[in-house]
Amino acid sequence: MSRRRHSDDSDAGQPHKRRRTSEPSEIEERLESLICRVGEKSNSSLESNLEGLAGVLEADLPNYKSKILRILCTVARLLPEKLTVYTTLVGLLNARNYNFGGEFVEAMIRQLKECLKVNMYNEAVHLVRFLSDLVNCHVIAAPSMVAMFENFVSVTQEEDVPQVRCDWYMFAFLSSLPWVGKELYEKKDAEMDRLLSQTESYLKRRQKIHVPMLQVWTADKPHPQEEYLDCLWSQIQKLKKDRWQERHILRPYLAFDSVLCEALQHNLPPFTPPPHTEDSVYPMPRVIFRMFDYTDDPEGPVMPGSHSVERFVIEENLHCIIKSHWKERKTCAAQLLSYPGNNKIPLNYHIVEVIFAELFQLPSPPHIEVMYTTLLIELCKLQPGSLPQVLAQATEMLYMRLDTMNTTCVDRFINWFSHHLSNFQFRWSWEDWSDCLTQDLEKPKPKFVREVLEKCMRLSYHQRIIDIVPASFSVLSPANPVCIYKYGDESNRSLPGYTVALCLTIAIKNKASNDEIFSILKDVPNPNQDDDDGEGFTFNPLKIEVFVQTLLHLAAKSFSHSFSALAKFHEVFKTLAESDEGKLHVLRVVYDVWKNHPQMIAVLVDKMIRTQIVDCAAVANWIFSSELAHDFTRFYIWEILHSTIRKMNKHVLKIHKELEETKARLARQHKRRDSDDDDDDDDRSTDREDGPLEEQIERLQEKVESAQSEQKNLFLVIFQRFIMLLTEHLVRCETGGIDVFTPWYKSCIERLQQIFLQHHQIIQQYMVTLENLLFTAELDHHILAVFQQFCALQA
């Protein structure tokens, strides 16, 4: 219960700027609000709201023209889901004020160039689309738009440029056609035909090696996972065949035709696409995700076909709505559900499909995964009579197609479904999935159910899961997450180290210090003693075993207890795990103790990396070790590996940032000195001043290089181990004459793909090393194909 005080207390002691009645910013806010919210919550029609707003803005032009220009440009760039509303508004303004129309077009072109310069390609597409719809509003002359598109398409003739560059210009052209195709074709059919034929030949010759890596399912049935440009091209071809008739897009400007066609049009200035530079980073190719068609909702309105332009427009707009409102889940859900289309489209199906499209997108979803879970819950709240059923239907369909679903996407499905269930008392018709009980446990369906139940348990507790599934599912239920202490039973007293374990237990319970622990451990014999060549070899697996088993057992009660234990005996850990073998053995023992509780293993590994008891490479080697082979395909293993890689990446970024900040401090110091212009300064005093900072920079530089080297090494270790493992399997299959494509193999090769995809920006730095050292031509083509697909992503 919060005890509230009067809100004026919050001003007490605050060095607040007193809020000036600064009119300019208030007016700007008012203008922005008027423009952004046009048509919302109004009893009048959108058209009359637009007319009213046009009048208000026209009156404000003499004083606030630049603000209005800026707001309209921003709205064009950031609210693409309301594209036609704002092109209509600009059309009305242009009709009333020709010069303003011209200045707006110029401002848009400037903004487009700026976006392209800073690699904001997704927003640039919205600008291009906006410009093209301005043709429909008689603001821009159709021939000049066609000329711009001619320049776009001619990018495909450029030599020695990445395919993704040509792809973007092609996409910008094609994706504008649903809005403006009709008008452009009516005015310039010969030119358009030429452009379309150039498009066709480009699409035929472009390479699509990258596509398998981005597909959610490897099978083409029931819905092929098409490459995004191929799909769009099919849609445009169909649109052309339909004589460019497009009926889905809301076009408020149609109501103003008589006004707008009186307006004078502007010509777009000739637009030369900025050249490709080393810093250009183009959007990654995509695969269009489809899971529904009109047969899935037989009673509702017909879902537009996969190659209809309506489907494209609906999906684009729904994605844009999510992009605009991802931070505000209730607003996002409400905006999605109020997408215009009324009863003409099965909106719930489109929404669910678009959300899963984002959730399963490869390499990564556009937003954090948990957002989608919560968004779906909000949607269920707003449409309790219909959306849950669509979601259940979707879940069932995803389950049915697990056999060909990409492993990374299965991970996300597991996370989503278990988290979703935990919000609905884990209610699910598990019996419907009894077919998986008769399958081999490594097959995708039973594996999925096992992983889901394990995640459900993590969000609740073991007995709960036993209670919610039918008895027949017990074979898939997770293990009770208890610790396994090898020295626990009297019957184990013959084990080497048993007595020391007892000693340790008593000592630790009596709050022994690190030194006391060391002295107890001194007496533990080293089973490797015979191999010791007298170099003071410190690795003693038995010491590690006894200490780690005992400590973890004593601290088993909770994560906090275990973390305290790691912290308290950090010194002992560091000493025992000093060598690489030591680190590996610590990890092995942690696994032995906690193999029933994967979540505990994950948090312990995380803590040990952060406190530098083990390093990232040790974790990678441990994951690929033979001891972990039978857990190799379990989800938790990959969560640990990717979490490890992320920690490494963040570490490098952090030190790099420190280095940049220190360099900036030195630069500021120089600047201050230069501006002081004191004649008494001599070289010695400047050196004295710069000394400490320069030393720091040198140290940080070394740290950065060492961290980057460690990072590269981590990836090389991981790739190397993958190659070894996969090669072994391939050779074994070939000599034995068995099919390569086992569930294990599919999982493993997709895990390798996942490494590339999830960390692609960092791995791009290592391309030369990877090509020359690891992914050479001698490699089995199955493995090499993964590398080639990866190279093709930004080629």
Added chain:
Amino acid sequence: RGRAGPGSAAMSAGGTLSILRSDSYAELSQYRDQHFRGTRYDQERLLRKSCTLYVGNLSFYTTEEQIHELFGKSGDIKKVIMGLDKVKKTACGFCFVEYYARGDAENAMRYINGTRLDDRIIRTDWDAGFKEGRQYGRGRSGGQVRDEYRQDYDAGRGGYGKNVQCQ
């Protein structure tokens, strides 16, 4: 957990819109800790850069592991501190979750706040930072204040409120 889009570049290519800046879930609530040592202004300054969340309406039986699993969905957790009954030293239905990065805490406010854990709608709020002693309930009986006065029966929070129990 990547998200596309350069931040500062957005400014040079035109800025953003206030309706798109709306982030109501991540804002400060009205609650201010009455036991906080410092001014209201100090507290708010800390709240605005905090990586720590207070989590309320937990069941007494909800474990650190469950909290870790749920809140781990918005980012790497630095620490979970369970709220304890001052007398019994058992869980009394709240906790603190500290992240390494503020952005991860913000995502928890946006997507975990108001959803369920152990079938209960949990509530998260910004916290100025854990200090020793703050893990204890401040109700007269040792638990949270809200459990002193509530009239309903809540099986996950010791049944009836304390003053109802004492009747």
